[in-house]
Amino acid sequence: MNKEALFSIPLPTIRRFPAYLRLLKDFENAGESWVSATRLAEDLRLKPIQVRKDMSCTGVEGKPKVGFEVHELIMAIEHHLGWDNATDAILIGAGNLGNALVGYKGFANYGLRIVAILDNDKKKIGTTVYGVTVQSMEHLEETVVRLGVNIAVLTVPAEVAQEVAEMVVAAGIKGIWNFVPKNLTLPEDIIVQRTDLATSFAELSSRIKKSIEEKSRTKRSLQN
Amino acid sequence: MNKEALFSIPLPTIRRFPAYLRLLKDFENAGESWVSATRLAEDLRLKPIQVRKDMSCTGVEGKPKVGFEVHELIMAIEHHLGWDNATDAILIGAGNLGNALVGYKGFANYGLRIVAILDNDKKKIGTTVYGVTVQSMEHLEETVVRLGVNIAVLTVPAEVAQEVAEMVVAAGIKGIWNFVPKNLTLPEDIIVQRTDLATSFAELSSRIKKSIEEKSRTKRSLQN
DNA sequence: TAGATTGTTAATCGATTAACAATC
DNA sequence: TAGATTGTTAATCGATTAACAATC
Incomplete structure (x- = not known):
């Protein structure tokens, strides 16, 4: 058993759990029983190392070269969120x-x-x-x-x-x-x-604002 | 002018901006024209030092012993979020x-x-x-x-x-x-x-789960 | 004035990322 | 086997917090 699972799971990891869960259920429905952290990272646009850290919080152990058992991860994440009981x-x-x-x-x-x-x-x-x-x-x-x-x-x-x-x-x-x-x-x-x-719209607004500013900066520097 | 405002504002600060904005508008409607970071912190259950840091990102300067001008803060935050234009x-x-x-x-x-x-x-x-x-x-x-x-x-x-x-x-x-x-x-x-x-419900779930676990731990230690 | 509050610099804390050995 | 992938330790990065001088 992974020791880390005994400590309290970082909030950012908790917040990523639902996205993992959804993706893992997609894999399960597609009949895939194993998935690598690399694959999860790719689909969720995260870095593989971050996914591995997150997975280590679930207490589920992976197999080198193979990855993690999909169903086991689903059960573990649902358990950590308390989503296994309605x-x-x-x-x-x-x-x-x-x-x-x-x-x-x-x-x-x-x-x-x-x-x-x-x-x-x-x-x-x-x-x-x-x-x-x-x-x-x-x-x-x-x-x-x-x-x-x-x-x-x-x-x-x-x-x-x-x-x-x-x-x-x-x-x-x-x-x-x-x-x-x-x-x-x-x-x-x-x-x-x-x-x-x-809060969510504030994030979107500031990202759009930044992107517009960057574009106008590029344009200006091209004109020089 | 505050120099920090020229750098990009940390995401956690951006995410707190809407809550400040709502509260500041409440103060404005109540006819208050000045507010201290201490007061904002109290109402939003944040630490005064964090509010001061956040306020410094707006570029608005406060007055020692008095605080910040409410309307000026509102304008500055709305501007940083791009909420001043529909x-x-x-x-x-x-x-x-x-x-x-x-x-x-x-x-x-x-x-x-x-x-x-x-x-x-x-x-x-x-x-x-x-x-x-x-x-x-x-x-x-x-x-x-x-x-x-x-x-x-x-x-x-x-x-x-x-x-x-x-x-x-x-x-x-x-x-x-x-x-x-x-x-x-x-x-x-x-x-x-x-x-x-x-994501939001995951946070709530894990907090409730932790609180239940803590309670049962306390109960157990009281029984010993 | 005295003291509450600001603003800044430095310390701390926690999450992310890098590096790399272990392994199937 | 060779090489992809895991798991852990250490380094880095960024946000929060502490400390304190400046100030109205």
Whole structure:
């Protein structure tokens, strides 16, 4: 057994795991049972050495000249992410984004299952989103307790995000996946994961800006 | 003028810029014209020293004991992100996620404007999403050229993502914001920004897993 | 003024990358 | 076998953090 797996896995590696997972499942579906770090690196545009480091975090041992067993890697990565057991979650806010997330098939691959949807809007309560009925926020605590859910996905308007987050925590939720572009102030032991479109767009913007600047610089130097 | 701003800004700083921007705008709306790094750090749960470093990247100079001028910071950050001029983009794939993105009001704050929606589904073509009419994919190249758009937002099914991406590139698009959980293989000079729900959920999963492990460890050591 | 806050230089920390022996 | 690939140790790189003088 690889010793490194016993230490905590670096965050950048954790963040690369899902991409590996998707690719490995493609290989599995294609009937390939072995894959080399070189091959993974090529397909994901990473460096082979980085892939090998990442793979060493999974605890899976490879065979020189052959590579790694695809299925073993899949199992190991899913285990390290806790994706081998389905995690139930409730979703608050049946707006556009909320509905999109409920309908997002990819979640099945992450072991995430949205088992209840809650909203305050009377027009939405009672309607069905991808087979899940929207409930009144009044049922929040009862639902959390009855279903034994630990995670809430938050897709409410920014104005009420803090208030709703506090209700959710009061109901017993331990982790919040926050899609609202707003920082939540919550007790330290509550895990808040923010998915912020702005962060990703900021990265794209700055890359485009840089690329434009580089082009105009090249043009200028050609003119001289 | 601060010299550091002339060098390229570290990616982690770029990624923190949107959060600063939101908070600064809150302060501006509240009528506050000065803010200290200490205060920003507190609200965003960062360390003051990190905020000062980040602020130094904006090129804005602060005043000892007072802090930074809110409006000046807003302008500087928006400028560095290229958010001071509206950027037009087209969106391909009028599914749930696509519609959610078109309706996402926050984009106005990023200077992102979705000026056209394209889809292959005949049932969707001609319908209106938040005031923008869905067009046939046949109009792709014409639309890109006519509107002079450089960015495409991709929210199509994974199976067709590669194919659509190639069409989009052929039509003249320079940057792709890819919401499809699939790696695209495209020419090197095309900027692809991937927003991957799985990456964010992987982070949440591993944090929850770690927190559960820590709790059970504490419990065990208390029993001894 | 006294003290809070800035800005810069240097130290630390952690991730990536290089180098290379081990191995199938 | 020869050579591709793994796994580990050490070097490098870049971001975060510490320390502290400057300043309003």
